[in-house]
Amino acid sequence: xxxxxxxxxxxxxGATTVRQADFIVAVVNSExxxxxxxxxxxQRLAVEANARGGNSNPGxxxxxxxxxxINEKAQLQQAREAGIKIDAESIDQAELNVASSNQLSREEMxxxxxxxxxxxxxxxxxxxxxxxxxxLREREIEGRVRVTDLEVEQFLLEQLKAQAAQVPAQLNLxxxxxAVPDNSSESAVNALGERAAEVARRAQAGENFAELAKTFSxxxxxxxxxGEMGLRPxxxxxxxxxEATRSLKAGTVAAPVRSAAGFxxxxxxxxxxxxxxxxxxxxxxxxxLRPSAQMSIAQAVAKLTELRQAIVSGKADFAVxxxxxxxxxxxxxxGDLGWANPGMxxxxxxxxxxxxxxxxxxxxxxxxxxxxxIEVTDRRNxxxxxxxxxxxxxxxxxxxxxxxxxxxxxxxxxxxxYVEMREPPQ
Numbered sequence: 559x560x561x562x563x564x565x566x567x568x569x570x571x572g573a574t575t576v577r578q579a580d581f582i583v584a585v586v587n588s589e590x591x592x593x594x595x596x597x598x599x600x601q602r603l604a605v606e607a608n609a610r611g612g613n614s615n616p617g618x619x620x621x622x623x624x625x626x627x628i629n630e631k632a633q634l635q636q637a638r639e640a641g642i643k644i645d646a647e648s649i650d651q652a653e654l655n656v657a658s659s660n661q662l663s664r665e666e667m668x669x670x671x672x673x674x675x676x677x678x679x680x681x682x683x684x685x686x687x688x689x690x691x692x693x694l695r696e697r698e699i700e701g702r703v704r705v706t707d708l709e710v711e712q713f714l715l716e717q718l719k720a721q722a723a724q725v726p727a728q729l730n731l732x733x734x735x736x737a738v739p740d741n742s743s744e745s746a747v748n749a750l751g752e753r754a755a756e757v758a759r760r761a762q763a764g765e766n767f768a769e770l771a772k773t774f775s776x777x778x779x780x781x782x783x784x785g786e787m788g789l790r791p792x793x794x795x796x797x798x799x800x801e802a803t804r805s806l807k808a809g810t811v812a813a814p815v816r817s818a819a820g821f822x823x824x825x826x827x828x829x830x831x832x833x834x835x836x837x838x839x840x841x842x843x844x845x846x847l848r849p850s851a852q853m854s855i856a857q858a859v860a861k862l863t864e865l866r867q868a869i870v871s872g873k874a875d876f877a878v879x880x881x882x883x884x885x886x887x888x889x890x891x892x893g894d895l896g897w898a899n900p901g902m903x904x905x906x907x908x909x910x911x912x913x914x915x916x917x918x919x920x921x922x923x924x925x926x927x928x929x930x931x932i933e934v935t936d937r938r939n940x941x942x943x944x945x946x947x948x949x950x951x952x953x954x955x956x957x958x959x960x961x962x963x964x965x966x967x968x969x970x971x972x973x974x975x976y977v978e979m980r981e982p983p984q
Contacts, residue, residue: 580592580593580594581593581980581981582980582981583596583624583979583980583981583982583983584624584627584628584977584978584979584980585977585978585980586628586631586632586635586975586976586977587631587632587635587975587976588976589631589635591624591627591628591631593981593983593984595627596620596623596624596627596983597623597983597984599623599626599627600616600619600620600622600623600983603619603622603623603626604616604619607619620982620983623983624983628972628975628977629968629971629972630687630691631975632971632972632974632975632977633691633694633968633971634687634690634691635975636694636971637690637691637693637694640694640697642690642693642694642697644686644689644690644693648689649682649685649686649689652685652688652689653667653681653682653685656685695964695967698967699960699963699964699967700960702963703956703959703960703963705952705955705956705959709955710948710951710952710955713951713954713955714835714947714948714951717835717951718833718834718835721835721836722831726791726792726793727791727792727829727830727831728789728790728791728792728828728829728830728831729789729790729791729792729795729800729803729826729828729829729830730786730787730788730789730790730826730827730828730829730830731786731787731795731799731803731824731825731826731827732767732768732771732784732785732786732787732824732825732827733771733775733777733785733787733799733822733823733824733825734754734757734761734767734770734771734774734775734785734822734823735775735776735777735819735820735821735822735823736750736751736753736754736757736774736775736776736814736820736821736822736823737750737776737819737820738750738816738819738820738821750820750821751814751816751821753774753821754814754820754821754822754823755813755814757770757774757814757823758811758812758813758814758823761811761823761825762810762811767784767785767811767825768784768785768786769784770785770823771784771785772784776820785825786827789828789830796817798815798817798822799815799822799824801815802815802822802824803824803826806826807826807829808826808827808828808829809825809826809827810825810826811823811824811825811826812824812825812826834941834942834944834947835941835942835947835950836939836940836941836942837899837900837939837940837941837942837946838900838937838938838939839897839898839899839937839938839939839940840897840898840911840912840934840936840937841894841895841896841897841898841934841935841936841937841938842895842898842911842914842932842933842934842935843876843877843880843888843891843892843893843894843895843932843933843935844880844884844886844888844893844895844930844931844932844933845862845865845876845879845880845883845884845886845893845930845931846884846885846886846927846928846929846930847861847862847883847884847885847928847929848885848927848928848929849928849929855924855929858922858928858929859922859924859929862922862929862930862931863921863922865879865883865931866919866921866922866931869919869933870919876892876893876919876933877892877893877894878892880892880893881893885928893933894935897938897940904925904926904927906923906924906925906926907923907925907930907932910923910930910932911932911934914932914933914934915934916934916935916936916937917933917934917935918933918934919931919932919933920932920933
């Protein structure tokens with residue numbers, strides 16, 4: 559289990575202290591759900607909704623919180639019937655995982671819990687609940703989900719088709735240019751057009767295009783490379799060239815097209831569509847300050863805000879400051895983190911990094927590791943290996959099937975539970 563303390567403790571703070579005004583809002587197979595439970599979960603859902611920029615309407619959040627608690631209560635009852643028990647050793651390991659993901663020792667985490675008004679016992683009980691639900695879902699769902707090789711192949715074909723519609727093909731064109739000098743008379747232009755048409759006819763009849771380029775082309779290199787312009791993304795060619803060759807197969811020659819430079823005879827030498835999935839990689843660098851007894855989070859944020867202003871105004875160099883101040887292993891490299899695939903960094907870091915354009919420096923970010931100042935230096939689409947593609951496909955398909963199976967299973971558990979609604983939550 560790798561998660562933040564806030565995610566675990568959102569439902570534990572104050573859970574052991576029931577206010578006088580607390581009351582039962584629903585009963586699930588004779589087990590009550592209190593208004594206090596709904597309000598604690600509603601607060602967590604509101605924080606999550608605000609973080610996503612979504613709707614945090616209190617009434618809707620109340621209904622969502624109550625429905626989630628009903629589902630959890632019914633599933634916990636199912637777990638008890640199935641004999642699922644979580645031993646102390648499993649809870650100890652889950653505690654260590656949560657502490658580790660927050661860069662804390664278990665003792666430090668316990669101190670923070672107490673400071674937040676949360677008992678260690680309540681925290682461990684919430685861990686027990688989460689582990690119980692996870693074990694139940696693994697037992698009831700995960701073992702039934704299978705992804706076949708045929709499904710993987712179909713998924714990859716669909717992804718490649720979708721990618722082809724978004725990523726331009728690689729194109730290599732050959733060109734013979736019959737130049738039209740400025741201020742040419744109409745008769746001179748017509749004569750040059752006829753010469754271009756003749757070259758095109760000879761090329762279309764099968765004559766060696768490279769030799770025609772060397773003989774007739776009036777480009778700067780006089781067709782020294784046989785008119786070949788090189789394999790490149792199609793969108794790096796002029797739109798005029800793309801329009802003329804869009805429907806042509808490799809090896810065919812288009813009719814001459816006119817530009818301000820003259821008449822162009824174009825041959826499609828190679829057309830290559832990516833036959834592997836591409837992944838968007840980001841190259842970034844950062845400066846990391848770790849809060850300590852000598853530097854609070856607020857002080858670290860203030861310091862990095864000051865550094866950002868100096869970098870953006872051109873008064874300071876990011877790499878130099880990273881080498882001098884960053885408390886990360888990347889400091890000797892000027893904070894450079896190298897090319898990174900999605901999922902390589904913690905979510906909060908990736909979310910900020912993903913919003914930045916190359917050359918843009920973000921505002922200071924607080925993560926589980928400390929406070930970061932991030933600059934994205936470059937971004938590219940890189941091909942995935944065959945193994946990476948298949949792993950991605952199998953994982954995506956499995957997640958989709960798990961989500962569908964879980965929704966069906968949870969709905970079945972919910973439908974079989976006796977639920978009595980009492981007073982609406984407030």
